[in-house]
Amino acid sequence: CVLCGRADDCPAKYGEKRTYVEYNLTVHYYCLLMSSGIWQRGEEDEGVDGFLITDIRKEVNRAAKLTCNICKKKGASIGCVAPKCKRSYHFPCGLQKECIFQFMEDFRSYCWEHKPVQNFPVKESRGTSQCTICLDLIEQLPMYTVLKSPCCKNAWFHRECLQYQALSAGIFFFRCTVCNNKDKFQKEMLRMGIYIPEKDAAWELEENAYQDLLQCYQHCDVKRCLCKKGRDYHEPDSKWEIKRCQCCGSRGTHLACSSMKSWEQNWECTECRSILAKAGNYSKQKKHSLATSEKTDGPTGLLEEPSPKHPRQSPGSQRNFLLRTPKIMCQNNLSSCSHLELPASNSVMMSLSPLMSNRSWSLRKKQIKQRSQVSNILKELKLQVNTKTTRLNINAENIWNTALKGFRQRNFSPTNTIEINFTNCKNRSKTDTSAASKHHFFQLLMLHLQNSSLFEGSSVKNLSLDFQ
Template sequence: MVRARSTMRKKLITKNSQTSSDVLFQEPVCGLCGRTDNNIEKYGERLTDKKTNLSVHYYCLILSSGLWQHGKDNEGFYGFLLRDVRKEIARASKQTCSICMQKGASIGCSVKNCRKNFHFPCGLEKECMFQFFQKYGSYCWEHTPTQKVAPENKKAVCAICLDTLQPKPSYSVLKSPCCRYTWFHRICLQKHALSFGLYFFKCPICNNKETFQKEMLHMGIHIPERDASWESEENAFSELLYIHQQCDVEDCLCNKGRKYFESNSKWYILRCCYCGSRGTHLICSDLGNSQRYWTCSECISILSRDSEKASSLKGKQLARAMSNRNKKNKRSLKRTFQTRLEGSAHTSSSVSSGNSRRSDMSRRSNRAGSKPAKRRKKQERKGKQERRGKRNGKRKRGRSSHCSCRLSPSKSSKRCLKPFSRRGRAGRR
């Protein structure tokens, strides 16, 4: 009996130890969807409060219909206060999911007449649409927005993973709004967006940013507002601090090795002035101590190719310029020849018209000569009289007895004592 009791105690101790270890290492459950999955690509990061052990998925948190940010970014879960999260969990416990028929559905369809509620993981499995901008709308499987694109009969390939797909607009396949024959898997695009972030996310084919981001946000791709993943890693730019310090010449003359370096001597390592990824000892390349610029063999070959291309382009440009000049010269010769022909024709016509004018003038002069001489004399007399009358009128105006105040002595009772001008001379009356 004693042995049986001792064995029973040992079994109970082992069971209690197993249960306690399971509790310690058990993953926390999301308070909104009730799942323990920790998939960042599907559900976002898992947020847990150390004091209350409250845990929620990030996507379940921001897409809940009755939850709003009432705090700052450093309070609660990114501005969602803990008391508001608990209220939302209590509200969702009364709502049944229209997919799995269980309690805890915190997301409702954004269409007014639709009354469907569902968990976030259930909505993903049923191909519901979730938008991660502005109002964070959610749409059930009956009201999901689709791309208005005509299907293609040709075979298409995902531009990210290069796997074949059906080029038809659907939930799992999306078309690029900026490239004509470019298709993507939804999963591949979501991974691409999480890696690149808002500031680097763009079309992988044409690098369009505005239209591509707008369309992908509308179609339910989450683009986090952060830097790219390769920039947020530790020591991401440590390679830029590395300095190449090695002799890369085929026949290195240094007995102490290619990495031996000594300043102000023949063992000074000089790096390529173009790429900086190749080096040489001064003596290994027959360089003087005063020389500070050196070009490696790879850069020399690249520069020679570029110079050859530039010379060939210059030759082509010169040939084009010469041909254009020849064409212009031919055109100018044609124009001068045409202008000369037109000028000769114009001169001949002007000569004929000049002769006709001269004949008309001679006829008019003959007619004028036939007039009597009396009429001419009368006209000359009239002209002389008119000229004399004009001169006399000017003299009479100058001899007027009016003073500068325009008052005549005959009409005025008092005599005006103001001086008046008489052809520029001043006097008194």
């Protein structure tokens, strides 16, 4: 580098190392930015980001007369801006001596004696906490290598971690990792010498970085797939439609392979089901449903949502009644549980014992009462369900205007069921309320959006329709 005299190529510390063969010039970007006797007099495409080559030569000649107060060598192009301070130094030497370089406004530099510091309350307890970026322990002390968040009381960072995050996130995404504050956080970090590049985030600049997110997972992962056309075969609105796991979305099954009648049913893959089981969701729901059905007459126990993988038997069913009978006898010590057998019919069950008959009859009456309460609750809930339909008259050749006209109707509501009426089918009206008609309507609508001036065509913005 013509300014600091070092050959190190470390963009995180010294900025990008640039070499211009036609000018016989090599310079670190940060060394150029922080030099005290040069400024950008050209356009961005002139010289080195607006720094003219002639101005760089003049700055090199000026710095050659100044001695670095740290390494004692010539070429110190950076000076402390504090009044009456005559210290000069190279940019790498300033970093080693913990000087502060502010990459904003007029790019001021402060020596190790006059550098700005963060204010810490005297009464604030000193201890250790985690750096919220690398999660390593950090001492809560006012040090050059440690910075405190201006917006969060207990957020501490390593200076090096903050600098790497700023280089990756850029000015648009660099913010507090705890509260997501941007303006106050960036202002303080710039004051304390963190360089925030004016560019988009690194993950946004990578080409096709999110390509995988535009593809829906369509593969049957059950142990025994019944589809003769293979696990990847997918046919919408049929038993071979692939349903994805409602928890992770990364596993799938054909409706027929999991005995599902429609894609509206919930389905979890074996991995997610095992995680839920370990968390106790299924066992707790099952125990709670049994306890509330035996001890509670109120609607609270009746409205509990059962596990989707273990459907609850209806309260009045004979199977549920027969399974509970041996449990009652065991609790009352009428007989040993190991010698009990499930009765084959109601006559066998009624002849077990008089006490058993009385207990069973009282339980039967309670279940009938609960069933009547359930029916009353369902009748009340039915009144709250919106069953209205809204008919949309759609012209496939003018999909956008006719769709807007339908959406702007006074009686249109997003909660209503949509009924599609294609008006230009064989010069006569043809109504089709099937899911295929709605699917076709949304496909046409998405195609228009994709080719609009907003999305600039299908080759620029990748859109996909997930009708499920």
